[in-house]
Amino acid sequence: MAKLFRAVIMGPPGSGKGTISKRIAHNFGLQYLSCAHFLQELVATNKTEAGVLVKSYIDKRMLVPDQVVTKLMLPRLEQLSGHSWLLEGFPRTLGQAQALNELYQLDMVISLNVPFETLRERMSDKWIHPASGRVYNMTFNPPRVKGKDDITGEPLVQSEIDKPEALMARLRHYKDVAKPVLDLYKSQGILHSFSGTDTDRIWPYMNSILSAKLPTPNSESHSTPTS
Numbered sequence: 001m002a003k004l005f006r007a008v009i010m011g012p013p014g015s016g017k018g019t020i021s022k023r024i025a026h027n028f029g030l031q032y033l034s035c036a037h038f039l040q041e042l043v044a045t046n047k048t049e050a051g052v053l054v055k056s057y058i059d060k061r062m063l064v065p066d067q068v069v070t071k072l073m074l075p076r077l078e079q080l081s082g083h084s085w086l087l088e089g090f091p092r093t094l095g096q097a098q099a100l101n102e103l104y105q106l107d108m109v110i111s112l113n114v115p116f117e118t119l120r121e122r123m124s125d126k127w128i129h130p131a132s133g134r135v136y137n138m139t140f141n142p143p144r145v146k147g148k149d150d151i152t153g154e155p156l157v158q159s160e161i162d163k164p165e166a167l168m169a170r171l172r173h174y175k176d177v178a179k180p181v182l183d184l185y186k187s188q189g190i191l192h193s194f195s196g197t198d199t200d201r202i203w204p205y206m207n208s209i210l211s212a213k214l215p216t217p218n219s220e221s222h223s224t225p226t227s
């Protein structure tokens, strides 16, 4: 059996983590797990104490405490045993990274560096379908019908947290919290940073680095998944 590949993608809000993760997962056949989506699903389907607790933090836009999120994420990862995977949005803190480290040896940590002005422009153009979390950008990946979700046809909305002042605060918070995590992965020699203003320019470079590390079941260097 081929050796399993385990990776994490990090980057500030709007840096393209979700967009690039889907390309990586599609091209290299990795299981993609977004911590935020997983927590949202939990809140939507699980009305237990854990679901209510997680919701209280998400509603306040605060990070769910490390002990809570690791207790939920690590068993979820166990369900992926036997698969190669890519995690987005976990670990976010040093505590989460240390907990993950105790169970898994990561092969690669991808860090996206995108200038603030680019993030600001992208976010002002960003629309979401709240029920599913599907994300659109009016120039980069517009919906088929203006203002409507491709799958359900429901209206798209813009979020308060993507406005410039809120974005600046989220960015500052990201930098503070991510720094020790990035330092840890740098010291382990598994950190790969990618800088740029366009996902489509970062992607070929990232794709070639990944291709050297793992097989490509769906090898189409510029292919973009539909969802």
Ligand SMILES: Nc1ncnc2c1ncn2[C@@H]1O[C@H](COP(=O)(O)OP(=O)(O)OP(=O)(O)O)[C@@H](O)[C@H]1O
Residues within 6 Å of the ligand: 011, 012, 013, 014, 035, 036, 039, 057, 058, 059, 061, 062, 063, 064, 065, 069, 089, 090, 091, 092, 093, 096, 170
């Ligand atoms: N690893 C995590 N640890 C703690 N809380 C998390 C984690 N991942 C997601 N969350 C919770 O889910 C919420 C939404 O996360 P999400 O990553 O979508 O948004 P964000 O924090 O604004 O970052 P980004 O815009 O980069 O996606 C967070 O505000 C937090 O409450």
Ligand SMILES: Nc1nc2c(ncn2[C@@H]2O[C@H](COP(=O)(O)OP(=O)(O)O)[C@@H](O)[C@H]2O)c(=O)[nH]1
Residues within 6 Å of the ligand: 011, 012, 013, 014, 015, 016, 017, 018, 019, 020, 122, 123, 125, 126, 127, 135, 136, 137, 139, 140, 141, 197, 198, 199, 200
């Ligand atoms: N204009 C432009 N928008 C992009 C690019 N890459 C991603 N986006 C859009 O920027 C927004 C944030 O991307 P996303 O992948 O959700 O970033 P994340 O918050 O890091 O997961 C979305 O609306 C994307 O469609 C790009 O290269 N150019």
